[in-house]
Amino acid sequence: MNLLRLLLHVLVFRPLLYLIFGIHVTGQNNLHSLKNFILFSNHNSHLDIFLLYYTLPPSMINRSHAVAALDYFRKPAWLYRAVQFLFQPIWVDRTTYAGSMIKEIEARLKQGHSIIIFPEGTRGQDGSLQEFQAGIGLVAKRNPGIPCIPAFLEGPERSFPKKAPFPLPLCNHVTIGPPQRLDGDIKTVTFRLHDHLKTLADEELAxxxxxxxxxxxxxxxxxxxxxxxxxxxxxxxxxxxxxxESCFVGDSLERYHDGIPYPAQPLVMNEIRQWMGHRAKHAENLSGYKIPKMAELLLRDRLLNEVIRWYRPERIVMDGSPLLNMTAWAVLYREQFFNASMCMKTLSVLTGNRKLKKRDPMLKQFPELKILNRLHLNQLHMPDMIVFLDVEPQLCLERIQSRGEKLQAHENPEQLAKLRDAYTLVCEVLAKTHHVLHLKGDRPVKTLVQETNQIMENLQCKPLT
Amino acid sequence: MLDPVPEFLIPCLFAGLSLFRLSVWLSRGRWQMPEALQLIWIFSLIISVAEYLSFHWALWMLALYAFFALREFFSLVDIRIEDRFGILFAYLSIPFMFYLIHILWYGLFIISIPVYTYLLVPFFVAAGRKTEGIVFSTGVIDFGLFFYVLCMGHIAYLIYFSERMAALMIAAAVISGVVLKVLIRRPFVIRYGILVVLIGCLYVLSSSWSGIPWYHCIALGGLVPLLTCVGHFTLNKIEDDLGIRADRLQPGRGRMIHSMRLILFTAPVMFHYLRWFLHWGDIQ
Incomplete structure (x- = not known):
């Protein structure tokens, strides 16, 4: 059996691996002239073990054992037998105490055999080096005479990563570092071994x-x-x-560079939205206001995508927020159902983070949600920071009248008070998870700007996901 | 094929370089084989096989070479996990393209990549269902296919018509590589002038050996250095972006791509020059 295993590795796997995966080994001389060793490496792919066996001198193939998770390879039976035959592993049962596995490793090392171990414990997702489990430190500490050899594998995480349906022919590199004999407690040994591999990784990934x-x-x-x-x-x-670069999205769309406005390329979406907003403003009553306002809010949310795509600003400041406006405005139409839990649920549904079941009572209470879900209009933007300007409704009405504007359908003390309470509730709900700034709006703008800027400075652009 | 009399020079060159390669291997890292000799060694092997054994064997060796180059290229670019179907398709196009050369179906060979493959690659990349980065991935795969499959295919056609022309092209590429490296600090005009003189002389002096009329040799003497210079300049910039450094070339990290940069631009243009101006071949 040993001869068959050796022939399979040397005459079948090695040429095939070279041909398909172009394996290039650096530092192979670090393995020569050693009787036995503990070879440890990063783990990102099922190819890793083949690559490590590729680096072994032929005389070591039958005297090396990989440490493998039993629960992963137990089924199907043919896989278990194949792994058992090819790599003669030391099985680890991750559900029980690891003491027996450590004893088996020590027994093998005493026989003059070598151990191949992946100290990260499981395959990583993106090729970066994860923290080591303490097992490698324990084994190294209890066998101080056996050298630990770091091997960094570069390529398998792209050739055959976790979740990939099939392996791809890409070049792979194995870098074998110098043997290490370490002293110290388990934690220190583990940390230093991780450090050695990290040094190799940094050089290779450059x-x-x-x-x-x-x-x-x-x-x-x-x-x-x-x-x-x-x-x-x-x-x-x-x-x-x-x-x-920043943008203002409100009744108009404005572009600024270092705080100075400059002309923005017109966007069709903005023109449609403005027309819809105009329709809403001239509605006679609340029911006539609802549909155009909702359409305007949805278009305003879509406009954000267009603004990001075409203007690439670093910051967008919005007068209102389609998501929060829509949620708070529910109070005017379904006041009896408006509460904190409804707000939370609506926000998660409208941002696409939650799906309602067909018989959810909320769909009966707010049939608009059902329509929005059906039309896939439930991916609204959640702002990174919310500034709530809290002003008495009476003062607001006086301001509107002083501008000489015609009052809209909802602009009366009673409705505005309801809306104010609704916004307060929405902000309370969001305050646990988001940056929410509650400001008394009857103060000078300069003070408000100063207070807001302190928090805004901490907001950074995030990578798109 | 246009070369009726077997040529001994190329197999002798291959034998000599093989001995040198063996001594490099035996030196255990003390000696290094220059990259120009590496290219000559590979192509002298392929051309010798085409000349003495079979063109088809040489063709499939070239296909393997194209696979290695494409594999190295894909290893160096930043690919996403969602691009796997596109890359697999790119690899599968190699046997398909070289089979078209095998059966000498030139008409389909020349349009396969620019038409059908370029239509299918975006489809397979899009099948990964991740929108972000799709344009970059498609561009990367198309680029690799164009240079390392279509251009390499043209070398195969060149060998099919005349191994001597292919050998001359490799010789011109090696001369260009050496001159461009030695005179790296000189202005382009001087480097190009020296190359025109050297390669022009090479083509004119080998006119009776290669079977090309002398006036075409003069034209090729101007065209080939220009193409090698353009290829050298373009692919050097691309290599910079890929992170390939000429001072620390390694297998799988750009050594093959680097050695091929001087012939990728030359091979297709030279083949089409010979096909259109000298009416070589009766391929469909």
Whole structure:
């Protein structure tokens, strides 16, 4: 059997691996002239063990044992037998105490055999080196005379990564480091072995070409509040105080560079949205206001995608937020069902993080949600930061009247008070998970800007996911 | 094929270089085989096989060479897990393309990659269902296919018509490589001028050996250095982006791609020059 195993490895696997995976080994001389050793490496693929056996001198093939998880290879039976025959592994039962496995490793080492071990415990996802389990440190500490040899495998995480349906022919590199004999407690030994492998990894991964980073997702700040609370004024003031490329999305779409406005390329989506907003403003009553306003909010949310795509701003400041407006506005139409749990549920449904069951009572209470779900309009943007301008409704009405504007259907003390409470509730719900700033809006804009900027400075662009 | 009399020079060159390669291997790292000699060694082997054994054997050796080059290229670029179907398709196109050369179906060979493969690669990449980076991935796969399969296929056609022309092209590439390396600090005009003189002389002096009229030799003497210079410049920039460094070439990390940079631009243009101006071949 030993001869058959040796022939299979040397005459079948090695030529095939070379032909398909172009294996290149550096530092193979580190394995020569050693009677036995503990070979440890990073683990990202099922190919790893084949690559490590590829590096072994032929005389070591029958005297080397990989440490493998029994639960993974137990079924089907043919796989278990194949692994058992090819690699003579020391099986680890991850559900029980590892003491018996350590004893078996020690017994093999005393016989003059070598051990191949993946100290990360399981395959990594992206090729980066994970933390080591303490087992390698324990084995190295209890066998101080046996050298530990680091081997860094570069390539298998791309040739045959976790979740890949099939392996791809790509070049693979094995870098074998110098033998290590370490002293110290288990934690220190484990840490130092990790450090040795990390050094090899940093050298090897420096060769990698990286594709250009995708444009970052801009930080989005939404200023919310009832009509006349000064949202637009504060939003524009915030943008004028910001540096770099930024956009204001409100009744109009404006582009700024270092706080100075400059013409923006017109977007069709914005023109449609403005027309829809105009229709909503001239509605006679609340029921006539609902559909155009909802359409305007949905278009405004879509407009965000267009703004990110075409303008690539670093920051977007929005007068209102389609998601939060839609949620808070429910109070005007279904006040009896409006509460904190409904807010939380609606927010997660409208951002696509939750799916409602067909018979969920919420769909009866808010039939609009059912329609939005059916039309796949449930991927609304959640702002990175929410600024709630809290102003008395009476003051807001006075501000609107002083501008000489005609009052809209919902602009009366009673409805505005309801909306104010609704926004407060939405902010309370979001405060646990998001940056929410509750500001009293009856103060000078300069003060409000200063308070907001302190938090805004910490918001960074995130990579698109 | 256009070369009726077997040529002894190329197999002798292969034998000499094989001995040198053996001594490099025996030196255990003390000696290194220059990269120019590596290219000559591989192509002298392929051309010798085509001349003395069978063109088809040489063709499939070239297909293997194309596979190695494409594999090295894909190993160096940043691919996504979702690109696997596209890359697999690119690999599978190698036997298909070389089979078309095997049966001398030139008409389909020349349009397979620019039409059918370029239509199917985006489909297979899109089948990965990850939108972000799809354009980059498609571009990368198409680029690899064009250079390392289609251009390599042209070398096979060149060998089919005349091993001597293929040998001359390799010789011109090696001369260009050496001149461009030695005179790296000189202005382009001087380097190009020296190359025109050297390669022009090579083509004119070998006119009776290669069977090309002398005036075409002069034209090729100007065209081939230009193409090698363009190839050298372009692929050097691409190698920079791929992280290939000429001072630390390793197998699987750009050594093969680097050695091929001087012939990838030359082979297709030279083949089409001979096909259109000298009316070589009766392929469909």
């Amino acid at each position: 060769y990698r070409q990286r594709r250009p980073l995708s444009p970052g997702k801009p930080a989005t700040v939404s200023v919310i509040g009832i009509d006349g609370s000064g949202k637009s004024t504060l939003s524009r003031a915030l943008i004028r105080h910001s540096s770099g």
